[in-house]
Amino acid sequence: MLDSLILVWICIFLFFVFIRIQRPKNFPPGPRPLPIFGNLFQLDIVNPLKDLDKVHLYIGGRPAVVLKGLKATFSGRPQNLLINNVTDKLYVTGIILADYGPSWKEHRRFALMTLRNFGLGKQSMEKRILGEIEHIVAHLEKSGGSYINPKTLFHDAASNIIYLVLFGIRYNYEDQTLKALVRCFTEITKLANGPWGTIYDTLPLVRALPLPFKKAIVNSEKLKKMAADMINKHKMQRVSGEPRDLVDCYLDQLVDDQVCFDEEQLVGMVIDLHGAGTDTTSNTLLTAFLYLMTHPDIQEKCQQEIDEVLKGKAQASFEDRHNMPYTQAVIHESQRIADTVPLSVFHCTTRDTQLMGYSIPKGTLIIPNLSSILSEEGQWKFPHEFNPANFLNEQGQFEKPEAFLPFSAGPRMCLGEGLARMELFLILVTLLRRFQFVWPEDAGEPDFTPVYGITVTPKPYRMGVRLRHGEI
Numbered sequence: 001m002l003d004s005l006i007l008v009w010i011c012i013f014l015f016f017v018f019i020r021i022q023r024p025k026n027f028p029p030g031p032r033p034l035p036i037f038g039n040l041f042q043l044d045i046v047n048p049l050k051d052l053d054k055v056h057l058y059i060g061g062r063p064a065v066v067l068k069g070l071k072a073t074f075s076g077r078p079q080n081l082l083i084n085n086v087t088d089k090l091y092v093t094g095i096i097l098a099d100y101g102p103s104w105k106e107h108r109r110f111a112l113m114t115l116r117n118f119g120l121g122k123q124s125m126e127k128r129i130l131g132e133i134e135h136i137v138a139h140l141e142k143s144g145g146s147y148i149n150p151k152t153l154f155h156d157a158a159s160n161i162i163y164l165v166l167f168g169i170r171y172n173y174e175d176q177t178l179k180a181l182v183r184c185f186t187e188i189t190k191l192a193n194g195p196w197g198t199i200y201d202t203l204p205l206v207r208a209l210p211l212p213f214k215k216a217i218v219n220s221e222k223l224k225k226m227a228a229d230m231i232n233k234h235k236m237q238r239v240s241g242e243p244r245d246l247v248d249c250y251l252d253q254l255v256d257d258q259v260c261f262d263e264e265q266l267v268g269m270v271i272d273l274h275g276a277g278t279d280t281t282s283n284t285l286l287t288a289f290l291y292l293m294t295h296p297d298i299q300e301k302c303q304q305e306i307d308e309v310l311k312g313k314a315q316a317s318f319e320d321r322h323n324m325p326y327t328q329a330v331i332h333e334s335q336r337i338a339d340t341v342p343l344s345v346f347h348c349t350t351r352d353t354q355l356m357g358y359s360i361p362k363g364t365l366i367i368p369n370l371s372s373i374l375s376e377e378g379q380w381k382f383p384h385e386f387n388p389a390n391f392l393n394e395q396g397q398f399e400k401p402e403a404f405l406p407f408s409a410g411p412r413m414c415l416g417e418g419l420a421r422m423e424l425f426l427i428l429v430t431l432l433r434r435f436q437f438v439w440p441e442d443a444g445e446p447d448f449t450p451v452y453g454i455t456v457t458p459k460p461y462r463m464g465v466r467l468r469h470g471e472i
């Protein structure tokens, strides 16, 4: 009796599995998926990038479409992946992973507007960034003449800049809270985009098991508690109607808007902005310095331009970029090569739609392959090498090809682009003006192979720091 019951259940289960794995009508072509596993065994789960030339895939039983080219404009976010479940267990939205809807719209609008009001592109934001750069410079001066591993320094500095925007505070680079925060984020992103994340997303049956992906949920609890404690402390020192930073602005807004805005959402937004603004900027800086050290001629050309434009000035300002076409080209080329968020953040169709003559049903996972656009032949003069000429025209003026999409495109595109561009410019210009960066003689040949993750990072390296003289 029991045997036949089990058999019936297995038949029902397989029936549903096979029904789900049917390709939707007129769906784009792609490799044949297996029941339950989808195309899991056809992907390299440590670095799926090289397999994403297929147009459609199955992540478990869920159909997904990989978009190359520039039309990545589907604005939903898929739910029920590890990265969502890590956060959704605690609060429903935030910005990055919130599905398309009024709450996401309102929070995105608020964040963009507040970043702007706090002086994005103007002085206040610039002052906060330049203040943090003084700490980077002091740290590098201390290590002048020696070799450092820049990874922690850039992570801490990018993290502090976000904290200055959110709470008006920064941590010393040795501070244990800062280290704990950065560690939590790094572990979550590694897990969510590593093999354990793929297994979690593909096989819902294993989710309850005590496997390593549980660590992501524990870390997320820690982050939520830290953010909530900071907000509570901040509340005690604030004067209503006199906002000092983004958190104060949100608390002021809470009084007027009880529909989308609440304190849980604020916790979500603090974590989102911190997470989105730290790894991205610091990994881009790491790539930039790796290439500058190993291309001393390019480094020197930037330094000449910077010295000339900043002659007699104490500090760089973001406006100076208009007079630094070569340095601008190098920064953009570093971003192109860094390919920092290669598969963007996954999107999802919000309704049945058409794409290149194919039918894409509502709820289809969309994977924007930004990586392929950033090195697409025909879009770039030198798609496969580090070459600032990719951003310079015949007259040596800075020009940005439309395939430059490291911040993605469409309504979900990065809302921190302005802040990130300002950080990259001011940090690179100030450090190149003050120091020379040298590849260590004993380090052998540099290895440019990137390490794949939600954000791509260069392999760890050491950086020689020498003080430059007489230019300031």
Ligand code: HEM
Binding pocket: 095, 096, 097, 108, 272, 273, 276, 277, 278, 280, 281, 284, 340, 341, 344, 345, 346, 347, 368, 406, 407, 408, 409, 411, 412, 413, 414, 415, 416, 417, 419, 420
């Ligand atoms: C070099 C630095 C950065 C890069 C390359 C980058 C790249 C990206 C990309 C590719 C996306 C996904 C867009 C999409 O879904 O289509 C994104 C989203 C986002 N980024 Fe950035 N980002 C950077 C810095 C920042 C900074 C500094 C902040 C913080 C203010 C930030 C905040 C966000 C947020 C909140 C989203 C989600 C937007 C939404 O879902 O509506 N990013 N970013």
